[in-house]
Amino acid sequence: xxxxxxxxxxxxxxxxxxxxxxxxxxxxxxxxxxxxxxxxxxxxxxxxxxxxxxxxxxxxxxxxxxxxxxxxxxxxxxxxxxxxxxxxxxxxxxxxxxxxxxxxxxxxxxxxxxxxxxxxxxxxxxxxxxxxxxxxxxxxxxxxxxxxxxxxxxxxxxxxxxxxxxxxxxxxxxxxxxxxxxxxxxxxxxxxxxxxxxxxxxxxxxxxxxxxxxxxxxxxxxxxxxxxxxxxxxxxxxxxxxxxxxxxxxxxxxxxxxxxx
Amino acid sequence: xxxxxxxxxxxxxxxxxxxxxxxxxxxxxxxxxxxxxxxxxxxxxxxxxxxxxxxxxxxxxxxxxxxxxxxxxxxxxxxxxxxxxxxxxxxxxxxxxxxxxxxxxxxxxxxxxxxxxxxxxxxxxxxxxxxxxxxxxxxxxxxxxxxxxxxxxxxxxxxxxxxxxxxxxxxxxxxxxxxxxxxxxxxxxxxxxxxxxxxxxxxxxxxxxxxxxxxxxxxxxxxxxxxxxxxxxxxxxxxxxxxxxxxxxxxxxxxxxxxxxxxxxxxxxxxxxxxx
Numbered sequence: 001x002x003x004x005x006x007x008x009x010x011x012x013x014x015x016x017x018x019x020x021x022x023x024x025x026x027x028x029x030x031x032x033x034x035x036x037x038x039x040x041x042x043x044x045x046x047x048x049x050x051x052x053x054x055x056x057x058x059x060x061x062x063x064x065x066x067x068x069x070x071x072x073x074x075x076x077x078x079x080x081x082x083x084x085x086x087x088x089x090x091x092x093x094x095x096x097x098x099x100x101x102x103x104x105x106x107x108x109x110x111x112x113x114x115x116x117x118x119x120x121x122x123x124x125x126x127x128x129x130x131x132x133x134x135x136x137x138x139x140x141x142x143x144x145x146x147x148x149x150x151x152x153x154x155x156x157x158x159x160x161x162x163x164x165x166x167x168x169x170x171x172x173x174x175x176x177x178x179x180x181x182x183x184x185x186x187x188x189x190x191x192x193x194x195x196x197x198x199x200x201x202x203x204x205x206x207x208x209x210x211x212x213x214x215x216x217x218x219x220x221x222x223x224x225x226x227x228x229x230x231x232x233x234x235x236x237x238x239x240x241x242x243x244x245x246x247x248x249x250x251x252x253x254x255x256x257x258x259x260x261x
Numbered sequence: 262x263x264x265x266x267x268x269x270x271x272x273x274x275x276x277x278x279x280x281x282x283x284x285x286x287x288x289x290x291x292x293x294x295x296x297x298x299x300x301x302x303x304x305x306x307x308x309x310x311x312x313x314x315x316x317x318x319x320x321x322x323x324x325x326x327x328x329x330x331x332x333x334x335x336x337x338x339x340x341x342x343x344x345x346x347x348x349x350x351x352x353x354x355x356x357x358x359x360x361x362x363x364x365x366x367x368x369x370x371x372x373x374x375x376x377x378x379x380x381x382x383x384x385x386x387x388x389x390x391x392x393x394x395x396x397x398x399x400x401x402x403x404x405x406x407x408x409x410x411x412x413x414x415x416x417x418x419x420x421x422x423x424x425x426x427x428x429x430x431x432x433x434x435x436x437x438x439x440x441x442x443x444x445x446x447x448x449x450x451x452x453x454x455x456x457x458x459x460x461x462x463x464x465x466x467x468x469x470x471x472x473x474x475x476x477x478x479x480x481x482x483x484x485x486x487x488x489x490x491x492x493x494x495x496x497x498x499x500x501x502x503x504x505x506x507x508x509x510x511x512x513x514x515x516x517x518x519x520x521x522x523x524x525x526x527x528x529x530x531x532x533x534x535x536x537x
Contacts, residue, residue, distance in 0.1 A: 056431050080437035088435045095428040098447050110436040159436065 001068065003167055003199050004030040004053070009062035011048055022048045023059070024223040030167065033197040037210040037231060040220030040242060046203050048223075050171045053201065054088055055079065067166065084114045084163035091172035093152035097144045103130070103155055104140040110162040129158040133188060150181035154188065161192060169201045174209060186213055207250050211235045219243045267529050274525020280518025287335040295329035299485050303329070307501050321493055321504050331511055333485040338515060341402055342468035348406035349463055353413025354449060354456055360414070361421030361452075362444040372418070375411050383408025387470055391479045398481045401474060405467045412463070413456045420452035454530065461523020465516045472512055487512050 011023040023045045030036045038046040051057045053064060055071070064071040066086060074082055090096035097106055107126045111117050117125045127137035133154040139147065147155070153173065160168050170189070174182045190213060192198055204210050210217055211231055218228040221242040227234055238244045268274050291299075303326040308319040310327070318327040360371040378386070387404035394400045424430065425448060433443045474480050475488030487508040494504025 051431075054431075054435055056434060080439070083435060083437040086435075088432070090428045090432060092428065096432050098429050098433075098451070100450055109433075109438065113437050159432075163436070 002029040002065070003032045003067065004201070005063075005065040006049075006053065007063045007065075009049065009052060009064070010060045011045075011052055011057070012060050021223050023052065026062075026220075026223070026225055028218055028225070028228070030199050030201060032166065033193065033199055034216070035193065035200040035202050035214045037202040037204060037214035037217040038220060039204055039207060039210050039217055039246065040226070041246065042205060043222075044220040044242075045223040046205075046220050047171055049220075050088070050169045050201065050203050054086065054169055081114070084110070085165050086167050086169070087160035087163065087165040088169045088171065089153070089156045089160050089173040092176050093149055093156050094145070096156055097152070099145060101144050102140070103142050103144060103147065106144065106155060106159055107140075107162060110159060114163050116163060125162075129162055130155075132161070132192075133158040134184075149177060150185065153177060153181075153185055157185075157188065157192070161196070161198070164196070165198060167199045167201065169203070171203045172205070173202075175204065175206065182209070189213065205246070207235050207246050219246065264529060268525055271525045271528050273521040274528070277518050277521025277523070277525055280514055281522050284335055284339065284515055284518060287332050288339045291329075291332040291336050295326070295332055299329040299333040300325055307497065309501070310503050310507070318507055319501075319503065321490075322497060322501075327490075327504065327507060330485045330490055331487075331507060334487040334490060334508060335511070335515075337398070337481070337484045337486045338468050338471060338512070341398065341405070341471040342464045342519070344402045345405035345409070345467035345471070346460055346464040348402060349409040349467075350413050350456060350460060352406065352410040353415075354417045354453065356410070357414040357417025357419075357456075358421050358444050358449045358452060361418040362425055362440070362448055368418075371414075375414050378407070379411040381408075383466075384470060384473065387474060388477070388479065391474060396474075396479050396481055398484065401471055401479075401481060404474070405470045408470070409463050409466060413459055416459065417449075417452050417456050420455055421448055424448050424451055458523075458527050458530075461519050461526070464523075465519045468512070468516055468519070 006029065007027045009023055009026045010021065012019045012021050014020070026045075026049065028036065038049060040046050048057070052059050055074075059072070066082070069082075071082070104123075104126055107129055108122055111122050111125055112119075123140075126140055130137050130139055135151060135154050135158070139151065144152065144155070156173075174185050177185060186209065189200065193200065200213075202210065202214055214231040216229065217231040217234050219226045219234065219238070219240060219242055221240070226240040226242045227238065234243060235247060238247050269278070302324040304313065304316050304320050304324050306320060306322055306324040308316055308324075310319040311317065312319065316326050316328070318331065321327060321330075356371055356375065360368040360375075383405075386408045387401075390404040390407060391400055430443060430447060433447050438447070471480065472486065472488030472491070475486035476492045478492065480486045480489050490508040491505045494501065494508075498505055
């Protein structure tokens with residue numbers, strides 16, 4: 001059974017009297033424990049899809065099924081409760097947290113809201129979560145703006161896994177990090193996936209990163225699916241114009257494909 | 262500590278802080294230095310200042326000690342000014358946050374109510390409210406707050422409108438936080454700084470409004486107020502002008518002090534933001 005099934009999803013924006021389809025009749029599915037990458041140039045609608053899947057914005061048409069239920073039909077408390085299973089990591093780890101928060105508070109919120117642990121148990125859970133993502137437990141009382149970008153993104157991942165989700169949407173989650181930190185975060189994500197069987201919806205414009213982590217990839221262009229298939233196959237020999245342009249834009253990849261041919 | 266040092270480096274902040282310190286000292290020491298009722302008769306009527314050193318600022322038409330009245334009046338001015346400003350800021354921040362965060366119909370309704378309050382001059386509103394409900398300290402505070410909460414509400418709303426689009430608000434929704442908790446725990450604290458920057462202007466305006474109400478005889482009759490003292494002195498303005506001038510100077514210095522100190526705070530926080 002599919003974990004997430006998206007069918008005929010549509011989202012339109014009107015700008016200056018003209019309607020523009022940011023997401024135009026898009027369908028895909030995610031299986032448990034797999035990584036599906038959504039790639040494409042900026043403005044291709046991939047981030048809009050992330051926000052639609054998370055119900056941060058409402059679609060103009062289509063269906064989203066999550067864990068067998070009609071996700072778009074959930075309202076209020078039922079929707080908030082189900083959010084425990086579907087989490088997100090944002091691109092900019094500084095913007096993703098309340099600027100006044102501490103690491104402990106950021107991790108305490110999901111545990112408290114979903115009743116994962118009692119008030120007395122939570123400090124221990126927070127320490128365990130920090131260790132799970134490779135951070136020292138004594139980071140907990142620090143303010144979010146005091147720790148480094150890489151540490152912040154680890155905290156964001158800890159927050160996402162706090163409620164034991166089955167799917168995490170990673171919206172350009174490693175794009176703002178420098179190269180050495182990026183590798184570590186990707187390894188952490190792969191470890192978590194292996195051990196907890198979490199599925200990822202991995203949104204990125206960087207095909208190098210996509211090839212390293214994704215099982216399947218969908219390439220978007222102007223809100224439509226341009227190409228989809230096995231990540232290595234698609235990136236190794238893109239058929240669509242967008243795919244070829246994206247591969248050409250990543251110089252390292254370009255030379256490897258030439259070498260292979 | 263560093264912020265305090267930078268605060269004290271601006272001349273307006275120093276001047277404002279000195280004025281406010283004197284004022285607070287006056288208000289706090291009023292019942293120690295001048296125990297008993299400041300409205301009791303203390304000597305001959307209309308004694309000019311600097312004649313009798315047991316009554317340094319002289320007496321009014323009924324023979325009441327002007328200096329004692331001045332000290333006790335400082336208490337009323339500060340209490341009303343601070344309480345009214347606090348009430349206005351709290352109401353304004355809550356209304357503005359709800360309007361900005363909820364959007365749609367809630368926003369529309371709350372902002373039209375704000376418009377309605379804003380179109381009525383604040384002083385007239387206070388005047389009408391006190392005349393209907395009756396003069397007492399609490400009523401005066403509410404009356405002044407009624408006319409001043411709209412400014413903070415508009416600023417809070419504008420700030421919330423920009424904050425609610427930020428990632429961390431989306432993040433709070435993703436972890437399943439309730440909308441009210443997001444509004445008051447995640448959004449409101451971050452919308453506060455520009456609202457608080459208004460507080461000195463609001464305190465100063467509240468002190469002036471209270472004085473004006475007392476001048477018109479709508480202050481709390483059981484308390485000495487500077488506005489009331491000026492009104493008292495008006496009857497003998499030609500023969501004993503000091504009775505109006507002394508509380509008038511106190512009022513000017515107080516408003517100036519509040520304003521300068523507020524300006525200093527805004528200045529220091531602006532520098533801090535600029536550096537970071």
